[in-house]
Amino acid sequence: MEEKETNKMSSQPVCGLIWKMGLPMIISMVLQAVYNIVDTAFLINMGENGVEGNLALTFAFPVQLLIIAVGVGTGVGVNALLSKSLGEGNAEKSERAVGNGIFLGIIIYIAFLLFGLFGARPFIAMQAQGNELVTDMGGEYLSVCCCFSFGAVGFAVYERFLQSTGKTMCSTIAQIAGAATNIVLDYVFIYPLKMGIAGAALATVAGQILSLVTAMLFHYLSNKELHNSLKAILPSASVIRKIYHIGFSAALMQGLLSVMMLGVNLILGTASNPSVIQGGFGIYYKVMQFALFACFGLSNTVISLLSYNYGRGDASRSRECVKWGIISSAAVAAVIAVLFEILARPLAELFGAASGNAGAEITKVVTLAIRIASAGYVFMAFSVAVQGVLQALGYAFYPLIISCLRLAVFVFPAVWIFTLSDNAASIVWWAFPLSELFTAAISLVFVLSAMRKRRLTAVGV
Secondary structure, three states, X not given: OHHHHHHHHHHOXXXXXXXXXXXXXXXXXXXXOHHHHHHHHHHHOXXXXXXXXXXXXXXXXXXXXXXXXXXXXXXXXXXXXXXXXXXXXXXXXXXXXXXXXXXXXXXXXXXXXXXXXXXXHHXXXXXXXXXXXXXXXXXXXXXXXXXXXXXXXXXXXXXHHHHHOOOHHHHHHHHHHHHHHHHHHHHHHHOOOOOHHHHHHHHHHHHXXXXXXXXHHHHHHHOOOOOOOOHHHOOOHHHHHHHHHHHHHHHHHHXXXXXXXXXXXXXXXXXXXXXXXXXXXXXXXXXXXXXXXXXXXXXXXXXXXXXXXXXXXXXXXXXXXXXXXXXHHHHHHHHHHHHHHHHHHHHHHOOOOOOHHHHHHXXXXXXXXXXXXXXXXXXXXXHHHHHHHHHHOOOOHHHHHHHHHHHHHOHHHHHHHHHOOOOHHHHHHHHHHHHHHHHHHHHHHHHHHHHHHOOOOOOOO
16 A cells, blocks of 8 residues: 555656645645634524624634644644654554644643633633623633634544545545534524524534544544554653644644734724624635635645655656646635635625624625635735645745745735725725735745755746
8 A cells, every 4th residue: 555655646647646635635624614604604694693793703713723723733743753653664653643642632622721711701802892792702602612622623633643544535524524513503503592602612612523533433443554552642752842843833834824813803903993894804714714725735735745756856746746736726726716706795695694784784895805805815825835845845934934924924014004094994805915915926936946955946847
């Protein structure tokens, strides 16, 4: 099996291989966006307090992104160490990687549990600016999501156990099971049972827990390549260092999504009509994640393919990985951008059809946000693909700079400037495509420099 995989990665046409390997990753990544999209759509249309519920979810979202970021970053480090250990045939090392991955998952969950118990409400209040209803709803929702976050954190770890042995379809099945459960329970809890925002939170964590349980069953019943023992769960400083040597930068880059969301929320809070703009931003950003996570899925595929072929010293095939990785990412983003331009109004109406006059205003703002901001998706895809290329070529600092540029350095000043206008609700969305454009230009400089240094430049590439 190992030889077959090796031959495939070194011999099959790169373009087709990127799609063959990347599709399960794209599906898995995109499904991460489903939880928050479904919660928002059901909650904002529940009638009374629907608009306030959307604001509460918007203010809670940075912490939800942080939970994913820390879990995914840890999982990436575990996956890298596991794959290396399996390649070396070192069963003891792979066993300790599995055990310490579980240990780290427990520690991360405890940290978010404590935040859910003591920090959730103050975090929402910081953004709600005295709106007690939004503070109560957001505090309740975020507290449940944090206190039961073992599902999200645990799945991020067990998913990587499956991916390290090539069982990507198993992790995708686990994701689908959780997402489907979330959709069904959201409807049941919010409408027939009228549980409001508490129902949305319980539906979310129930879906995450089911994904974790499904992934655990796949791991313990079919992942025979990996050994499990209680002794291996005991923490090892050297193993944890190796996990975060790779995983820290991945967690930090994902964590910047949380920083961006919180920063933009606070800046938009200074606008003349903050609730509408903040609510619209929260909805838009969750919709946008379909494009972003699809690009992340392809980027992860490029990392695997390019790392392998660059490690073999195959410069020609490495250039093919770079070229087709960037082209494929841009193509996916372009298709999504076109679809969003066409379907902007219907997408926006999913979040405002049953919320009266406020819902009509939300629909108008979200439609405009989707149509303007989607103009930057191709630039975003280019930057994300370049991050994958740079990581595969052994660069850690450049990808982090790119994340800082597109998620903070360019975004925050642009949003602040546009927010000063009396017409902020109509023009603030231009901050996002402009930031993506500037970041893409700098990303191009980084990738060309990196390829020259790695001696991968060639005519026509």
